[in-house]
Amino acid sequence: MKHEWIETHTSHFLILTLLVISIGGLVEIVPLFLIKNTVETVAGVRPYTPLELLGSNIYQREGCYLCHSQMIRPLQEEWLRYGHYSLAAESQFDHPFLWGARRIGPDLARVGGKYSNTWHIQHITAPRSLVSRSRMPNYLWLKDRPLQYSDIEAHLRALVRAGVPYSENQEQYDKNVALFGKDVANRLVISRARENLLAQVAGNADGNVVSPTEMDALVAYLQILGTLVDFKKYDEGYFARFR
Ligand code: HEC
Incomplete structure (x- = not known):
């Protein structure tokens, strides 16, 4: 033809x-x-708390995703370096996804718990004071900039519209208790967002609750990455079914 x-x-x-x-x-x-068949059903994955969510926003604002991916591929060398490959379930509540496309720095999908809060604060402020040949920029301002959280409730409500189960009424709260347990469900109540945010700062970063900083939020976010699923509870064949 x-x-x-x-x-x-x-x-x-x-x-x-x-x-x-x-x-x-x-x-x-x-x-x-077919999305139900491709997103793994695993215990532990929950939406971000208000503080972690604001941390994710700062991560986006500062363009951390331009140098860091959050997507460990099912390849042996990645598995050995970073840990278990990323599950679809682990980013089901991310809007937007922060999978990234480039790795100028290491993948961060499982960086949570790898370093102390103090390490992160120093590293983000002055990376070369810890890793002498690092190419990461100095984010000098994050430690001093007060965290803006006056619109946190509106932010959570917007995410509800995108399908993230923060609770505004008793019905959703009860569902969350069944899904995530009471402790987590309490942290997802929209009307308690500020209170929860301050409570988390108290146990976090520099512990200065009076004026939470952007650094507090960013570190809280980094520390949760990749830590929610307990991989010891599942055997590998289980995840392979969803691929
Ligand atoms: C210009 C590229 C670049 C940008 C932008 C960047 N980083 Fe990095 N990052 C790196 C490089 C390179 C390393 C490896 C050397 C080091 O540890 O400093 C790194 C390392 C890290 C590590 C340690 C990872 C590990 O497993 O050891 C963390 C955590 C991190 N960066 C967080 C961030 C955060 C948060 C931001 C945004 C505020 C950010 N980075 C922005 C390049 C970058």
Whole structure:
């Protein structure tokens, strides 16, 4: 068949274009109907607490994702270096995903718990004071900038619209208790967001509750990354079923 046959007949061209677009569309849309089979059901994964959520916002604002991925691939060398490969379930509450596309620095998907809060604070402020040849910028301002959280409730409500189960009423709260347990459910109540935020700062970073800083939030976020799933509870065959 000559290409001319397509290009000189509008109807042929139109029909073939529609055909190509529908195949592309199906490839994109069909997986959405199967999403329940592809997101692993694992215990432990929960939405971010208000403080961690603001930390994630700072991570985005500062462009940390431009140098750091959060996506450990199922390849042996990655597994050996970073730990278990990332599960779809682990980023189910992320809006937006922060998987990243480049690794100028190491992957951060499982950095939670790897270093102390004090280490992070010093590293983020002056990376070369700890890793002499680091290429990471000095984020000097995060330690002193007060954390803005006056709009935290609105922020959580916006995420509810995207499907993240923060609770605004008793019904959602009860569901959260069943899903995540009482402790976590209490941390997801929108009307208690500020109170929860300050309580978490108290046990965190520099412990200065009076004026939480952006650093407090960022460190709280980093410390939770990749720590929610207890991989000892599952055998590998279980995850392979979802691939
Ligand atoms: C210009 C690229 C670049 C940017 C932007 C960047 N980093 Fe890094 N980061 C690096 C490099 C390179 C390393 C490895 C050397 C080191 O540890 O300092 C690193 C290391 C790290 C580590 C230690 C990881 C490990 O497993 O040892 C953490 C945590 C980290 N960065 C957090 C951040 C955060 C948070 C931000 C944003 C505020 C950020 N980085 C922005 C390049 C970058």
